[in-house]
Amino acid sequence: MSSPRYSDAERAAIYRVIRERRDMRHFSGGEVAPELLAQLLEAAHQAPSVGLMQPWRFIRITRPALRQQLHSLVEQERLRTAEALGERSAAFMQLKVEGIRDCAELLVAALPEGREAHVFGRRTLPQMDLASLACAIQNLWLAARAEGLGLGWVSLFDPQAVAELLGLPAGAEPVAILCLGPVTAFYDQPMLVEQGWAAPRPLAELVYTDHWGESP
Amino acid sequence: MSSPRYSDAERAAIYRVIRERRDMRHFSGGEVAPELLAQLLEAAHQAPSVGLMQPWRFIRITRPALRQQLHSLVEQERLRTAEALGERSAAFMQLKVEGIRDCAELLVAALPEGREAHVFGRRTLPQMDLASLACAIQNLWLAARAEGLGLGWVSLFDPQAVAELLGLPAGAEPVAILCLGPVTAFYDQPMLVEQGWAAPRPLAELVYTDHWGESP
Numbered sequence: 188m189s190s191p192r193y194s195d196a197e198r199a200a201i202y203r204v205i206r207e208r209r210d211m212r213h214f215s216g217g218e219v220a221p222e223l224l225a226q227l228l229e230a231a232h233q234a235p236s237v238g239l240m241q242p243w244r245f246i247r248i249t250r251p252a253l254r255q256q257l258h259s260l261v262e263q264e265r266l267r268t269a270e271a272l273g274e275r276s277a278a279f280m281q282l283k284v285e286g287i288r289d290c291a292e293l294l295v296a297a298l299p300e301g302r303e304a305h306v307f308g309r310r311t312l313p314q315m316d317l318a319s320l321a322c323a324i325q326n327l328w329l330a331a332r333a334e335g336l337g338l339g340w341v342s343l344f345d346p347q348a349v350a351e352l353l354g355l356p357a358g359a360e361p362v363a364i365l366c367l368g369p370v371t372a373f374y375d376q377p378m379l380v381e382q383g384w385a386a387p388r389p390l391a392e393l394v395y396t397d398h399w400g401e402s403p
Numbered sequence: 404m405s406s407p408r409y410s411d412a413e414r415a416a417i418y419r420v421i422r423e424r425r426d427m428r429h430f431s432g433g434e435v436a437p438e439l440l441a442q443l444l445e446a447a448h449q450a451p452s453v454g455l456m457q458p459w460r461f462i463r464i465t466r467p468a469l470r471q472q473l474h475s476l477v478e479q480e481r482l483r484t485a486e487a488l489g490e491r492s493a494a495f496m497q498l499k500v501e502g503i504r505d506c507a508e509l510l511v512a513a514l515p516e517g518r519e520a521h522v523f524g525r526r527t528l529p530q531m532d533l534a535s536l537a538c539a540i541q542n543l544w545l546a547a548r549a550e551g552l553g554l555g556w557v558s559l560f561d562p563q564a565v566a567e568l569l570g571l572p573a574g575a576e577p578v579a580i581l582c583l584g585p586v587t588a589f590y591d592q593p594m595l596v597e598q599g600w601a602a603p604r605p606l607a608e609l610v611y612t613d614h615w616g617e618s619p
Contacts, residue, residue: 191551191589193416200413201420201549202446205542210451225606230418232606234541235426237558239593239601246611253613268526279523297615307495307600308558310484312578315558317530321537322544325450326421329545333417335407342453342524342531354615362528373407377455384523385455390441390448395462397469399513399570 204329209374211337212283214290217369223334224292227367230330234323237315238307243323246353248293256352257295257344257364258287264343282382285341291368295349296324300358317362324363337370420545425590427553428499430506433585439550440508443583446546450539453531454523459539462569464509472568473511473560473580474503480559498598501557507584511565512540516574533578540579553586 193201219227228245236242248254265284269276287293302309302316309315324340331338341364349361379385396403409417435443444461452458464470481500485492503509518525518532525531540556547554557580565577595601611617 191586193420193549193551196412197416197419198549200409200416201545203413204409204417205446205449205546208449208451228610229606230421232609233421233424235424235544235556235593239595239603241604241609244609244611244615246613246615248613250613264527268522268524271522271526306484306487308484310487310559311480311561312558314530314533314578317533318537318540318556318558318578321534322541324534325538325541328451328538329417330421333409333414335409340451340534342528342534343526345527353613356615359615362530362534370407377451379455387455388457390445393448393457393460394444395460397462397464397466397569399460399462399572399575403463 204333207373208328208332209337209377211339211366211370211373212286212378213370214286214337214366214368215371216289216291218291219336219368227327227330227334231323231327234319234326236319237309238305240302240305240316240319242298242302242316243320244297244299244359246295246297248295253352254287254293257293257349260344260348260352261285261287261341261364264345268343278384282384284343285364286339286366287341287364290339290366294365294367295353295361296320296363296365297355297359297361300356302358320362324365331367336368337373339366341366420549423589424544424548425553425593427555427582427586427589428502428594429586430502430553430582430584431587432505432507434507435552435584443543443546443550447539447543450535450542452535453525454521456518456521456532456535458514458518458532459536460513460515460575462511462513464511469568470503470509473509473565476560476564476568477501477503477557477580480561484559494600498600500559501580502555502582503557503580506555506582510581510583511569511577512536512579512581513571513575513577516572518574536578540581547583552584553589555582557582
């Protein structure tokens with residue numbers, strides 16, 4: 188494969204989308220053209236996967252009743268999370284944590300059944316299947332941002348309840364409810380930073396040399 | 404944030420890097436300039452993370468003896484994996500599965516200790532921390548490819564042994580040995596496809612509508 192380094196303009200575009208991607212919870216309805224949705228899912232499908240197992244499955248939610256049921260499940264977990272947060276409960280309840288009812292497209296991403304057959308790269312680290320699926324979702328996220336579409340990854344749900352709702356076979360696991368679609372504006376910073384929920388840490392604190400905790 | 408949709412040229416660059424990124428195992432030595440390495444790690448650091456917990460730590464391996472020890476640990480697990488693969492053992496042993504001794508830079512990516520304090524988005528799905536770290540590695544992968552550098556994610560190791568070698572505190576977990584650096588050429592297709600280890604499945608088989616297993 189030729190041209191090892193990309194042009195300045197290409198690299199700028201790639202760093203731009205990495206920088207401007209946001210986890211969106213505010214959507215403005217509308218729609219995503221079927222061919223564009225297919226293109227975004229193809230971007231996801233080009234992700235790396237451990238032993239080439241391609242452990243991603245996407246369920247597109249088209250029935251309004253199903254969307255409502257997913258919203259209810261997330262709402263239940265939102266309340267349980269608030270309870271578990273103790274003193275931060277009130278602040279948490281002020282946050283918008285999902286855009287399930289407002290996004291143009293709703294997808295559920297899941298790990299498939301039968302993963303135990305895949306040993307390569309997973310004998311000691313079986314969770315690498317989830318890592319592969321996360322890489323696929325990151326691809327989708329970046330491609331969507333470049334297309335001017337927001338994506339939000341919702342993980343506030345009981346996986347067993349979502350699995351039952353969507354008929355997942357034993358051994359399959361839902362790991363993301365993905366809200367996708369047009370937005371009025373992308374957040375300038377991560378919404379949890381803008382809302383004061385959390386302060387980001389500088390990279391320098393998270394990089395060590397040769398031994399945990401040792402600075403370069 | 405303005406300009407919701409990127410220009411045609413920008414989108415082409417982003418789809419290109421998503422398509423051309425490869426999990427590399429063949430490296431050509433050389434080096435990665437410190438400022439470029441920092442820039443790549445900043446790209447990783449711009450990943451989304453559940454509840455903004457930023458659960459990524461990177462240990463840069465600079466001591467040759469440590470690199471050799473990591474290689475030995477991977478080699479041990481390679482043999483154990485081959486054993487576990489049974490009839491595919493011989494084919495597996497033919498594959499090059501890592502470039503630890505040949506890559507310019509070696510990094511270990513790990514989840515930090517103290518993650519139980521982060522409840523937001525993790526009460527029912529605690530493994531979302533790994534998903535966040537995987538998104539960071541995918542950012543790193545894409546940025547490296549645009550810079551003409553290969554990256555390989557090695558997950559063939561005993562995490563406890565790597566944790567002990569690098570002094571990880573209780574509760575922290577290594578999840579990736581990352582080989583990074585110049586390559587002679589990028590694979591045209593995933594190496595495991597080129598080598599006939601696995602055949603990729605078409606996306607259409609992995610996307611359902613409203614219910615597991617139902618085609619659009």
